[in-house]
Amino acid sequence: MPIVVRPATADELAHAEEMVARSINDLTVRHGFGPIATSRPSDFQAFCHRDDPRGVWLAEDDGGEIVGFAMSWVCDRLWFLAELFVAPGRQGEGIGNELLARTVQHASEAGATEKSLITFAFNLVSQGLYVRQGLLPRVPIYLCRAERESLGPAHGPTLSATPFRMASVDFEILRQLDLATLGVSREKHHRYLLGDPTMKGVFLEEGGQRVGYAYIAATGHVGPLAVTHAHGMPGAIRAALAVAVSGDAKQISVFVPGTSEALATAASQGMRFALPMVLMSTRECGNWTRYLPRNPGFM
Numbered sequence: 001m002p003i004v005v006r007p008a009t010a011d012e013l014a015h016a017e018e019m020v021a022r023s024i025n026d027l028t029v030r031h032g033f034g035p036i037a038t039s040r041p042s043d044f045q046a047f048c049h050r051d052d053p054r055g056v057w058l059a060e061d062d063g064g065e066i067v068g069f070a071m072s073w074v075c076d077r078l079w080f081l082a083e084l085f086v087a088p089g090r091q092g093e094g095i096g097n098e099l100l101a102r103t104v105q106h107a108s109e110a111g112a113t114e115k116s117l118i119t120f121a122f123n124l125v126s127q128g129l130y131v132r133q134g135l136l137p138r139v140p141i142y143l144c145r146a147e148r149e150s151l152g153p154a155h156g157p158t159l160s161a162t163p164f165r166m167a168s169v170d171f172e173i174l175r176q177l178d179l180a181t182l183g184v185s186r187e188k189h190h191r192y193l194l195g196d197p198t199m200k201g202v203f204l205e206e207g208g209q210r211v212g213y214a215y216i217a218a219t220g221h222v223g224p225l226a227v228t229h230a231h232g233m234p235g236a237i238r239a240a241l242a243v244a245v246s247g248d249a250k251q252i253s254v255f256v257p258g259t260s261e262a263l264a265t266a267a268s269q270g271m272r273f274a275l276p277m278v279l280m281s282t283r284e285c286g287n288w289t290r291y292l293p294r295n296p297g298f299m
Helices: 010-030 043-051 095-110 124-131 168-181 187-194 230-245 262-268
Strands: 003-007 056-061 066-075 078-086 114-120 136-147 160-163 199-206 209-217 221-227 251-257 272-281
Touching: 003 066, 003 095, 010 043, 010 056, 010 066, 010 078, 043 056, 043 066, 043 078, 043 187, 056 095, 066 095, 078 095, 095 124, 114 124, 124 136, 124 272, 136 262, 160 230, 168 187, 168 209, 168 221, 187 199, 199 230, 209 230, 221 230, 230 251, 230 262, 251 262, 251 272
Parallel strands: 078 114, 221 251
Antiparallel strands: 003 056, 056 066, 066 078, 114 272, 136 251, 136 272, 160 199, 199 209, 209 221
């Protein structure tokens, strides 16, 4: 059946995300993790499409059914592949290769010199696809979860958490923190997060100095989180988890790189490893001892 790969339109994003959820669940069920994805609003996909539609592609068959979707975004020199999924039963037809070729072209057109993504650690087929593009496995990342009621008390120093004010000076501090941690500015992504009424952003302070930031969703999910020094990470995640526990969410979750001291802190408070991921990139990208991603698509 002929496949057409073309730019996605804004009104197709919600339908594409339904296919993405089916593809994720097909993969995680086959690997023993059960279904983990539900169809959610395509707000971030719509934001990326408005920001730069060159990174948003879909594949459809001759019946008009969406059988593949890919989305990438660019910040400064960094190109990040947020999503690349093929519909269940359609793998092995070259759809993923075609979609990846289009999104990699986005990197060239935008002038990005570094490429990165986060994928499932057990998805060896996709990893092989990415390695052929020069993206190598760099950092293991674990989704950690705990029921709020079972999350243990924090032991050790905790940083102070002060809400953002949405002032220009706050965005400049966020820019400097991202440059120190990731090497790129993500101001547009901060503006996106702070435009979400279900999201709370806080500066993390030590001795009156702003040494990091964290976002905590109403769902109880923590991230992204960044600190200027790796030794501040345990206190940073304790502070962010405390903010999450003070909310109404029944479950608390966070993605933690395996190179970060935050992993031991999360485990000591009773969080369990729920899903293994891996960061892949063309070169060492950012300092992942000092950064916790929001999710595999946002980074």
